[in-house]
Amino acid sequence: MSNKTNKKDQKEPNKLPKFSFYWIYAIIFALLIGFQLMRGVSNISDDLSENDFNAMLADNDIEKINIVNEDVAHITIKKEALQQKEKYKDVSKPSLLKDANAPHYVYDFGDLQNFENELNSKKSTLNLDFDKGNSRQTNILGELIGWLPFILLIGLWIFFMRRMSGGGASGGGGQIFSIGKSKAKLFDKDQKVKTSFKDVAGLEGAKEEVQEIVDFLKSPEKYTSLGGKIPKGALLVGPPGTGKTLLAKAVAGEAGVPFFSLSGSDFVEMFVGVGASRVRDLFKQAAQKSPSIIFIDEIDAIGRARGKNSMTGGNDERENTLNQLLTEMDGFGTDVNVIVLAATNRADVLDKALMRAGRFDRQIYVDLPDLNERKEIFEVHIKPLKLDKDVDLEFLAQQTPGFSGADIANLCNEAALIAARNSKKAVGHQDFLDAVDRIVGGLEKKNKIITPGEKKTIAFHEAGHATASWFLEHAAPLVKVTIVPRGQSLGAAWYLPEERMIVRTEQMLDEMCATLAGRAAEKIIFNKISTGALNDLEKVTRQARAMVTVYGLNEKVGNLTYYDSSGQSDYNFSKPYSEETAKLIDQEISIIIESQYQRAIDILNEHKDQLTELAELLLEKEVIFKANLETIFGKRPFIKEEVIPTKTKKVTEDLNTNSEIN
Incomplete structure (x- = not known):
């Protein structure tokens, strides 16, 4: 029992609020107001009319x-009058709120000179x-209220100046002069990052690249002894949610x-000039704490290509910030162990000078996870969950092609909520299967x-x-067919697409035909025909x-591509081909689509009875499976059968399915 009481006694002082000097200001202000109010209350007197005043004088x-x-x-009335006359009984009564020496009445006389002349006249006439x-009296509260608007304005100005200058890592302390200081958050031995490579599932290739950076910072002589130079920076590029920021935290x-x-x-x-000043201050701090790492997330905010769509000429603030960043990265000496990591999912818009060798020496592509990596990511995110014995991570990894690490984390959380x-x-x-339904297809609309x-x-x-498929x-x-409305779709056919690195012409044509x-x-x-095929038409038109125009898979157009993967084309016109070529492209797109449509009609005519039987079964059950x-x-004649556990009652869709919104 004594141990428990000691623990309680130790915890109680921590619950007390921290002392602040603002408390003293508040107490003084409250005392001043209270004193003034009590003073005003103690001097409360009755108002007096002109007739009553003249009667008192008489x-x-x-x-x-x-x-x-x-x-x-x-x-102030004479004591004899207060005791003898009935009309003074109210003002003669003692009160806690009224001072004994306070006047009994207050008379508003109007013009002072006339009032004094009248008093002198009556005093001599009536003896x-x-x-x-x-006398003069000062009302402190009234004076304070008069100054209150100016005090409030000054307080607001100080507040906004502190917010605008917001204390950065360099310790500006809220002063206006610290606005050019870096706002980077520093993690060192006092604020250590707990994330490690064990917390990053998948991304084996990317982890190898950044592991070399970690090794270099730990033992730089291992590399410099052979004549190697310090790498200046590494750029993490990849789709949203693939773990770029998480990888930087692990580093x-x-x-x-x-x-x-x-x-x-x-x-x-x-x-103006604040961005460049913050860049200088950031690199100065990093050099002082060398060896160190600078991580700039979403670098495309300042690293966009210069001179594109600039409305303010060459003195653009963002361009000045980028110029300073380029200068600082070039200004590093080989003996300063500072490495810059940056992350973006829009590498195509970055300036070429930022991407050249000597600045960001290596670009690490963080791609969407494959089957094995998705299983590893599931194993990380299910750790905090209480799982049933029937959960099959292998099957869940198969059912989620195209999911990023963030998508899988959201899937596990949604499953727990369900x-x-x-x-x-x-x-x-x-x-988990219901969670995939919810994320990919949306909420089921039963009504x-x-x-x-x-x-x-x-x-x-x-x-x-x-x-057809x-x-x-x-x-x-095919995995599942449903006519239950979900999200924006009235019905959908869900597939489990094969994960391919390259796609052949016949594969694309078969997918178009099924669509x-x-x-x-x-x-x-x-x-x-109806408008229900809008999503189908949009998809096949994009594929054709x-x-x-992109993959050069058409014989008449030939082995040409009009796609600029860098996103920084130097063309000054919208189409890099002639009007005759544009007409040929339109014709070939139409021929491809119409030929696959006719092919689909031929397949369905051949299996019309089975088509009708399947549709009637779908009308009856609303959801049917493989x-x-x-x-x-x-049995499907030509494919390798995918392994689907028999214990699951429902098989659901995935992100990259051939589903359509009807």
Whole structure:
């Protein structure tokens, strides 16, 4: 018991609020106001009319008249009159709030000269014996209220100046002169980053590259003894959510050297020259703490190509900041162990001078994770979750092609929320599948009103996709077909696409044919087409245009590409080809699409009975799976079968599926 009480006694002082000098100011201000209020209350007197005042003068009841601030008269009644006359009973009663020496009445006399002349006249005429005096009184509270607007303005000015100059890493302390100081957050031995390479799943190639940077900072003589030079910087490039910032944090945690972290937007300020000043201060601090690392996240905020769409000429503030950054990176000597890491998902807009050798010496591409890497990422993010025994990470990795690390983290969190919503004690496999449904397709709309005719059209449209993809060799394996509205879609066919590094012409054509099979089914069954194929048409048009203009897969146009992967084309016109070539491109795109549409019609006509059977089953059950298709069509003839665990009741879609919004 004694140990417990000691612990409680030790914790209680920590709960007390910290002392602040503002408390003293507040107490003094409160005392001043209270004193003034009590003073005002203690001097409360009754107002007096002119007739009553003249009556008092005539009866010689007034002992003293005190003119205050040449404005009002304070009237004091004689003690004999207070005791003998009934009309003075109210003012003669003692009170806690009233001072014994306070005047009994206040009389507003108007013009001072006339009032004094009248008093002198009546005093001599009526033989009155009152005393007359003059005094000045100061109202502290009134004076303070008068100055209050100016005090508030000064306080607001000080507040905004402190906010604008906001204390950076260099310790500006809120002074206006510190606005040019760097705003980078410093992590060193006192504020150590706990993230390590163990917390970064996948990204093996990227980790190898940055591991070399870590080794160099730990033992630079290993490299410099052979004549090697210090690398100036490394640029992490990749799609959003792939772990670029996480990888930089891991470098900081592994290297154990001072780590300056900031965003590209931290250099941007409303004042001219502030960005360049902050760059200088940042590199000065990093050099003082060498060896060290500078990490600039979203560097495209200041690193955009110069001279493009500049409306302010050569004196653009962002360009000045970039120029200073380029100068500082060149200004490093080989004996200063400072490395700059930067991250962006828009490398195509960066300035060429920033990307050249000698500045960012190496570019590390952080790509979307493959199958094995997705499994590793799942293993990291399921650690805080209470999992059921039926969770199959191998299958979840197969079901999420195209997911980034951030997407998988969101998927695990969504699965936990779904399990909690259903009052489960552990997160099960089905919760993960429902989470994929929720993330990819959106919320299920159970109350959406669809007419029987529309529902039948949707069923045949989705059955057309399923049928054509079953009999096309290179189409993605089908997983599920549904006509349940979800998100913006009225129905969808979900596939499990093969992860390919390159795509051949026949593979693209088979995918286009399967995509157009939805509209082809509507044409065959109803002899009418609808607007439900908008997403299909958009997809195939994009694919056909890419075949002709990007990948050089068209015989008539030839082995040409009109795609600029750098994003910094020097062309001064919109199309790098003639009008005749543009006409040829349009014709070839149309021929490709129409030929695949006709091919889809031929396949569906050949299997029309099975198409009808599948659509009727879909109308009955609303959701059908691969097993239902095998019952109708038999085993798929040409593909290697993907392994799908039999214990799952529901198989769901993935991010890069051939789904369509109808």
